[in-house]
Amino acid sequence: MTETLLRGRLLTFHREPLESSDTEAHTYLEDGGILVRDGLIVASGPFAEVVREAPEVEVVDHRPGLMMAGFIDMHIHFPQVQVVASWGAQLLDWLNNYTFPAEGEYANAQHSRAMARQFCSLLTDHGTTTAVAFCSVHKASAEALFSEAADRNMRMIAGKTMMDRNAPEAVLDTPQSSYDDSKALIADWHGKGRASYAITPRFAITSTPEQMEMARSLAAEHPDCYIQTHLSENHAEIAFTAELYPEARDYLDVYETYGLLGPRSLLGHAIHLKEREIGAMAETGTHPVFCPTSNLFLGSGLFDDAGLRARGITSGIATDIGGGTSYSMLQTLNEGYKILQLQDQKLHALRAFHWITRGNAEVLGMTDWIGTLDAGTEADIVVLDPRATPAMALRMEKVETLADELFVLQIMGDDRSIAQTYVAGVPQKGA
Numbered sequence: 061m062t063e064t065l066l067r068g069r070l071l072t073f074h075r076e077p078l079e080s081s082d083t084e085a086h087t088y089l090e091d092g093g094i095l096v097r098d099g100l101i102v103a104s105g106p107f108a109e110v111v112r113e114a115p116e117v118e119v120v121d122h123r124p125g126l127m128m129a130g131f132i133d134m135h136i137h138f139p140q141v142q143v144v145a146s147w148g149a150q151l152l153d154w155l156n157n158y159t160f161p162a163e164g165e166y167a168n169a170q171h172s173r174a175m176a177r178q179f180c181s182l183l184t185d186h187g188t189t190t191a192v193a194f195c196s197v198h199k200a201s202a203e204a205l206f207s208e209a210a211d212r213n214m215r216m217i218a219g220k221t222m223m224d225r226n227a228p229e230a231v232l233d234t235p236q237s238s239y240d241d242s243k244a245l246i247a248d249w250h251g252k253g254r255a256s257y258a259i260t261p262r263f264a265i266t267s268t269p270e271q272m273e274m275a276r277s278l279a280a281e282h283p284d285c286y287i288q289t290h291l292s293e294n295h296a297e298i299a300f301t302a303e304l305y306p307e308a309r310d311y312l313d314v315y316e317t318y319g320l321l322g323p324r325s326l327l328g329h330a331i332h333l334k335e336r337e338i339g340a341m342a343e344t345g346t347h348p349v350f351c352p353t354s355n356l357f358l359g360s361g362l363f364d365d366a367g368l369r370a371r372g373i374t375s376g377i378a379t380d381i382g383g384g385t386s387y388s389m390l391q392t393l394n395e396g397y398k399i400l401q402l403q404d405q406k407l408h409a410l411r412a413f414h415w416i417t418r419g420n421a422e423v424l425g426m427t428d429w430i431g432t433l434d435a436g437t438e439a440d441i442v443v444l445d446p447r448a449t450p451a452m453a454l455r456m457e458k459v460e461t462l463a464d465e466l467f468v469l470q471i472m473g474d475d476r477s478i479a480q481t482y483v484a485g486v487p488q489k490g491a
């Protein structure tokens with residue numbers, strides 16, 4: 061048995077805060093304790109109370125660090141670690157010029173393994189303890205990522221990308237091989253340890269109707285797997301999709317036709333939506349995923365957060381590396397705040413920190429395991445330093461409330477503000 065007691069300021073959410081004055085949605089403690097045993101949180105609360113449960117245990121004192129649940133990144137491309145910051149193109153050219161060639165390299169299992177190591181380290185360096193990841197088309201890339209995550213006991217939701225057209229040969233599969241490889245990966249990884257499988261047709265443009273049929277079969281045969289793809293990110297993408305699927309009422313209808321909508325479906329971007337599409341997403345419980353840094357970098361457009369929320373749709377939020385420009389969920393919140401500002405919408409700090417923790421966990425249906433500091437959940441924990449840079453420290457001199465402090469972290473924070481990241485109770489920084 062391994063047991064540790066973490067001490068520090070503590071913040072955890074019980075539900076989404078409705079507005080910045082809604083302080084009932086969270087617990088904040090100036091002197092908190094989290095008792096971790098064998099990778100699980102067994103108690104959390106005021107330090108003085110928690111320490112009574114284990115008076116002999118080793119205490120790791122993170123004060124004045126702020127402990128909260130590890131961040132969850134709801135959409136990220138593992139084989140794009142070397143695509144980040146590729147110059148000048150919007151979506152389709154960016155895919156053709158930079159992304160597909162880079163993903164071709166993941167046919168090589170050794171390359172996939174080396175990059176998986178870097179990828180997982182980058183996630184935890186930035187405070188992210190769970191990711192929902194696209195792998196490349198190659199089965200070896202998904203094997204490398206699942207295997208690396210398992211070695212670290214890290215919760216990982218991932219899938220081999222299915223793509224059988226409109227890309228170079230090196231990143232194409234076939235309807236049958238995409239089915240067979242996905243099926244084998246599900247058998248090997250889904251539900252094993254902390255791994256979950258996401259059936260991953262890349263997007264309508266790179267899948268023939270025959271491959272979409274295979275995705276439908278996989279989804280029907282494995283209703284407990286997630287489904288991830290992309291939707292309505294860019295105008296040229298939407299126009300090309302309409303040409304390829306002339307029968308479809310709109311872009312979403314392609315996925316709807318093949319039985320790919322529902323509460324376990326995660327649709328990256330979802331920016332330029334028609335009224336019918338919004339209605340269908342609401343009705344089926346399908347989740348859009350907001351990717352702020354990517355939407356700005358690729359010039360894709362402004363995600364209508366308030367409009368979707370008003371329809372009862374719950375969205376995830378994500379980096380979308382390598383269209384996205386930072387692994388940091390804090391920087392993701394920063395750019396998300398600005399995208400909402402451009403539409404006269406608001407992303408207040410309490411809601412922002414709920415979103416990247418419990419909010420994303422709720423979208424995944426995983427709040428029993430991740431996203432909070434509740435007893436019984438997995439000990440994925442981040443310790444934040446709001447004074448990590450001289451500029452932040454100076455700004456913090458004028459901060460009086462928790463909400464103000466969180467807003468400084470939301471706007472100015474990045475990996476320098478991550479003092480420590482625990483994955484299943486094990487510290488990752490300086491390890």
Ligand code: GUN
Nearest residue numbers: 137262263290354380383
């Ligand atoms: N649409 C299809 N593939 C991709 C991808 O890799 N990144 C982004 N941002 N959009 C996509």
Ligand code: ZN
Nearest residue numbers: 135290328380
């Ligand atoms: Zn993406």
